[in-house]
Amino acid sequence: MPSPSPDPLIRLDKVTLRRGGRVVLDALSLELAEKRIGLIGTNGSGKSSLVRLFNGLLSADEGRVVVHGLDATDKAAELPRKVGFIFQNPDHQIIFPTVAEEVAFSLEQAGRPRREAAREAVPALARFGRAHWAERPVHTLSEGEKQLVCIIAVLVMEPAVLVFDEPFSSLDLPTRRRLEALIATLPQQVVMIAHELDAFAAYDRVIWLDEGRVRMDGPPDAVVGAYRAFAEAVSAEPFA
């Protein structure tokens, strides 16, 4: 069971982030207390950059980020233990050559002794019906299969916050549905980025990011609806 945080809140206070000279997040203030939070927005709007502040992969140029009581500046090194992070591109997440090693590393980072972690990797995979992948070299998996490995490797760590950066983009429909159902039952706080907007139906809150600012923030049907309308308007103007 994931350990509950005493103060389960992600707080951003006038956060500005610059990357390569561009302002990517612009004096953003947010309080994320809900259990299920969706993050949407066009490509390049700053979604991935924002969630990278939560686990210390990026740090704010101005302003303050506090995640479940940990200041992201002082306590950057402790954040990854609180915040599980599924990368948008599986190739950016995978560290080890075989599936079992990848999962075992997570278990070890979560505090299990080495041997125990190695032993538990296969049962952990079995919970997802993928025990037979244990010995497979990761690079011989299909893209969707790799993506599932990334998700499993983070879920087994049972962190207090789960950040999913478009976790289902390459998954097949049955696997996506089963993961959505599984995630719905988890006790942790979930921050999910997706372009597949159906995913948010049962969420508590959806935030629409636009050029590093919040364009809309509220219940899923309102925000997703407005975003869809925006998308239709934009796409009326054809390419080329």
Add this chain to the structure above:
Amino acid sequence: MPSPSPDPLIRLDKVTLRRGGRVVLDALSLELAEKRIGLIGTNGSGKSSLVRLFNGLLSADEGRVVVHGLDATDKAAELPRKVGFIFQNPDHQIIFPTVAEEVAFSLEQAGRPRREAAREAVPALARFGRAHWAERPVHTLSEGEKQLVCIIAVLVMEPAVLVFDEPFSSLDLPTRRRLEALIATLPQQVVMIAHELDAFAAYDRVIWLDEGRVRMDGPPDAVVGAYRAFAEAVSAEPFA
């Protein structure tokens, strides 16, 4: 304008493909003559492997592949001029450090002299409203932005066949819609893999691949409908 093929047909004759000791495609026979063909199936069913036969990135262990009159074994080197290929993972497609170089390379491959190609890269990007990306190092783009660069880089080559391997997985809704609209107007043959099943509504034919064999083949509503039903059945059984 893309040059029309005299014989616009992709034919597979009892094709078997093995990868890492596993049979990935199993005595597959197909005749693809339609303009718009969708390819669906669960992760690892062999979709990406199949389309890699079309442009010679993989070659069949048994059987014969003929693409628009070119035998994929003898004429492997000529295939890429016929078959434009958008990779599933942008990181696997991008070669050059800047966006303009990436696009210029495509133009050069399509027959433009080097200088002309370099000059034309910016107008080509402009057709997609992305002229300002020209000088950006590709790795500083967001994942969705990279995916769009990959698509643009292949579209500008105007090959006779366009193979899209989950091209929209990271794209935002407006961009996806605009590309779908653009693709609908193209004169070329299109083979599209996607897990996002709405994409196929206006297609001529959808093929459902399952463990390297054709499980169903027909008009989009029938095949997609059956696949959805299958997905619901599978996902009734929860993970973990």
Add this chain to the structure above:
Amino acid sequence: MISLYLAERTWLHGVPAGWKLLALALVSLFVAPFDALAPMAGLLAATLALYATLGRPALRQIALLRPMWPLIAILLAFHWWRGDPVLGVAVALRLLAMVLLANAVTMTTRMDAMMDAVEPLLRPLALVGVSPRAVALAVAMMIRFVPLLFALWEALGESWRARTGRRGGWRLLAPFCIQTLRLSHHTAEALAARGGVPGTLPRTRRQ
């Protein structure tokens, strides 16, 4: 050439990593001074016999030596030219045998097992503030990067071929350098995202 790990299990997978590494080190030390034909031929024969006991998948891995043939040819030609072809053959045999032996260890040992085996040797480093787990991880990563660099080169080549139908060759060198750096950048992020270099923070134990 440090072949990828072999998924099909063989009996050698079951031998503890430490023993395999020790055996390899001992053999390499022992054969270094020999330049005679007979012992080297014997060594290679024994190595091939070892592969035979590992089964067909292992034997297939011998194909990984293909890039070494030109080197062996040059070596033989050179020693011939110097008037000592027998020495050339002996040297070539040793080279092949040792590479195959080392490959046998690599393809039957998972990296975490490798780490385990190495760790006791590193314990003294803790005295100067270097965590043995960090060193073990660096070793594991380095060994992982070698085949990955080849995979990266291949992926670049595929991408080039997908648009040209030809091989990229030297033109891919500069893109390759940049890709390797991106690879390491992403790996560093992936490591940080899961808690960073181990052993540097007090671990919170959970039940």
Add this chain to the structure above:
Amino acid sequence: MKDRSLVQIALYAAIFAVLGLLPKFDLPFAGGVPITAQSMGAMLAGVMLGAWRGALSIVLLLFVVALGAPLLAGGRGGLGVFFTPSVGFIVGWVAAAFVTGWLMQAMRRQSVLASALIASVVGGIVVEYAFGIVGLSLKAGLSLADATKACLIFIPGDAIKAVLVALIAQTVARGMPDALLSRHV
């Protein structure tokens, strides 16, 4: 960032290993010390990573080689290589990478191309050969003068490698400026 250093060290050790898979030649006049692309690896590590991390990446490589991994030129490895006439060169790579990296950092304000070239020549040739010559004279029973002469054969190749390293460093500085760690410490 500590994770980043660790990964970079591992990466350059791996690149060094890959360079060893390019063909080598056994040269009689140099007592069996091969011409190898790996001498470029030490320059590259220093230029890209700076003194400490550059040197550590070579230490890591040598450690793994000692464990038996066949990562030196021509697929050699194991403890055996530390008993050949090459040993001076092999150990010298650590110092070569360190000095190369140190110079690179010291010339932070000069152009990447020029400083990488100078650093590679001084670290990867002058320092590297100093170690190598001593090793060679001890192991092959040559006088220091003879050992020095034997090493002249390496100069053209190593000069080319230094130029290559400088060009690579410049390309990287253009396409991915942050990656040149030697400039950011």
